[in-house]
Amino acid sequence: MTSEAQADVVPEALRRLSPKALREAGTAELDALAVAARQLVVDSTARNGGHLGPNLGVVELTFALHRVFDSPHDILLWDTGHQSYIHKMVTGRAEGFPALRTRDGLAGYPSRAESDHDWVENSHAGTSLSYAAGLAAGFGAGSGRQVVAVIGDGALTAGMAMEALNDIAERQLDVVVVLNDNGRSYAPTTGAVALALAELRGRGRTYDADWHGLRYVGPVDGHDVPALEAALTRARDHRGPVVVHVVTRKGLGYPPAENDPVDHLHGVAPFDPATGAPPPTAGDRVAAGAVLSDTLCRAAAEDERIVVVAAAMTSASGLDPFARAFPDRIVDVGIAEQHAVTYAAGLAMTGRRPVVVIHSTFLGRAFDQLMFDVGLHRLPVVVVSDRAGITGGDGPSHHGLLDIALFRHVPGAVIGEPSDTGTFTAMLREALDGSGPVLLRHNRALPRAESGPRPVGRWSWDGSDDADVLLITAGPLDALGPDVGRRLAAHGHRTGRARAHWIRPVDPALAERAARHRLVVTLEDHFADGGLGSEVLEHLSAEGCPTPVLRLGVPHGYLTHGQVPVLHRETGLDAEGVTHSVLGALERG
Known part of the structure; x- marks a missing residue:
């Protein structure tokens, strides 16, 4: 129009x-x-x-x-x-x-x-x-x-x-x-x-x-x-x-909003104005909140120590099914992220296994609490960073682009980013068994996939070890890997792939495998500074690996609003943009 x-x-x-x-x-x-x-x-x-x-x-x-x-x-x-x-x-x-x-x-x-x-x-x-x-x-x-x-x-x-x-x-x-x-x-x-x-x-x-x-x-x-x-x-x-x-x-x-029992249609995706009903979800994708709630329900049925803490976003984070199943094991503290995290620290001190669910963009409000109230005491608090990455129409202060960078400063913290429903379930189970703070970040929707266990620090490796490029991806941008590989092959470059389910710690095989490639490329839905790419670069430097690292992510700045595919394209985080950046790096040597 x-x-x-x-x-x-x-x-x-x-x-x-x-x-x-x-x-x-x-x-x-x-x-x-x-x-x-x-x-x-x-x-x-x-x-x-x-x-x-x-x-x-x-x-x-x-x-x-x-x-x-x-x-x-x-x-x-x-x-x-x-x-x-x-x-x-x-x-x-x-x-x-x-x-x-x-x-x-x-x-x-x-x-x-x-x-x-x-x-x-x-x-x-x-x-x-x-x-x-x-x-x-x-x-x-x-x-x-x-x-x-x-x-x-x-x-x-x-x-x-x-x-x-x-x-x-x-x-x-x-x-x-x-x-x-x-x-x-x-x-x-x-x-x-x-x-x-x-x-x-x-x-x-x-x-x-x-x-x-x-x-x-x-x-x-x-x-x-x-x-x-x-x-x-x-x-x-x-x-x-x-x-x-x-x-x-x-x-x-608007009757559909007046009568909506959950949140009076607070924040909506495109919908049918005649009924207020959203269009059906694509069959190959599932709301991440549904996976979160289902996994927590199953885990809570087995472990009575699990308690969920939310900060006014219970419904928005998909936790309503958990709240119905375990009403006495979920706490909504209101718009009080600092309190939510330290409250969870107190719970952990009594032997509970708290899971704090906060939108990624709001996690920065609780950094001091994450650093000193949870991190300093090495408490087993799981933080689920909801709506991570480029989020679209809500603009600069709602994109979730800082959570990895913040959590990397917490000594001993574990950071993960599932790329599909199966890895999310497996990684959340792993996080609940952890002995210290864990951050799991996820996008709003995940592709359906089965997965076996995902032990902390273990990645999935594909392709040849002696390829020109080692492409390391995380989260939703995992999906670009095959397309980028085909495009680089058309230019005569072979690509090996690593799916970095866990961002910290990195896979112990990383340095040895990276040394066999001309170029390591990291690709993430996060600021290029401070995220997966920085973790990989610092690890390889500490290990003495000479292979150069190209970090691809969102440029450091205040990203405007817009449709997610448009913003990914404008930031060079689509298959064409990634291929162009990799070819340029290879040409520069």
Whole structure:
């Protein structure tokens, strides 16, 4: 579809929408705009995937914010940012929604390159209040600029959010905190804060009161624009920090999302807009979360010490079957990755075998805990790094490209990356029998395959030992090996292959085998610096092997959003790009 044709999909009322036009709209026009905005969210996410439920739930709230505050003079911060689609429409970007999350299309999160209305691009939860504190302090009292942070009740469980709220109240910074309370992050929000908010929601009245340095206004119906405007206006005119407690319904206006019991269609792949149902999965691929949950269920039935720890991503990581089978052996600590890891360390100290499941992009938040709370004590904690590698439409802060580099710094840690369902099962079993920290990283879907045991440090070797090139692959890029081998053969170069199931430790035969080749090539869905290639290079250097190493991976930088095959092609991680890089290295000698 051409960009001109795509624009025709967007209603004229949304194409000419702006903050000024929104402020001038009457009640009937606002209602019509809300319907049109929700339909555009459904249509765009049905085509390209994205965050459906959260954006359907903040339509009226976004309208009210832009009617009360003067963005971009006033700063609107969207914690996490996945709920910023309506904000983008209001600020003149509705025409771009048919290409949402595609290469060169609109980002699925706020983007400073797109608009002056977008201040923060980091899409990790719990950060908005710290940004708000710094902005308010930097502008100073009396600047005439309002700083507004919209944060969900799920994100409020993040320790960083509580740290910032504590500081904002103590220093009486002019910050408006809009608490978007829908009772959920992905799953229902957990913990004492969630219980307190639920109690406030259930009292049936609105409060306007001071509480230890914070002005509290709420709860307010998040779908009643006049009520929202009244509460936000009071907050705008107040000096000092204000919390406006807004109650919204995730998925509102689209029955499949409203009725979805798991997460109200929080984050979706392309789907049928008539039903909300996703297309059938390709028969040769299986959701990695399903393999994870099935393997853990079987292992837990045999070993009562196994406990699973999640950080608000139980459903997103495929753990619902485990939660149903072993409800007393899974703990969701909320958006609290640091706590999750050290909690697991404590469990391990009592003889339990904890498995911590965290999205790869969020693992960096717990590095200190991995390094010192788990690593220093040599505790048998298994960390499963979900959605590793290039992830696609969610962009720079959601690609999982750092987990190997981080975990390689943990002394004595074992790191693995399965390439198919069979190796994942075998390697997870191996990890559960380990005596120290283990990281297993995986992509969202895996090809079906059978596998025997995968002992730590043992690779699979194919081809001749005296070939020109030794191609070492890991994870999803294993699949490129045969095609690259054929392409190099067409140029007269024979290729041997090694499938590096375990990245650390490497196979003890590596140095001897590498010495028989002209070139060693490593190929990984991770930054080229710090991953498998670095592990191989450092090992061969320590062993005195003279064979040069070509490390192929994602270039070090902030990779944009786009379809995964497109991004692999642009980073040279498809068969054609890999072949070109290898031939160039061979020519250079």
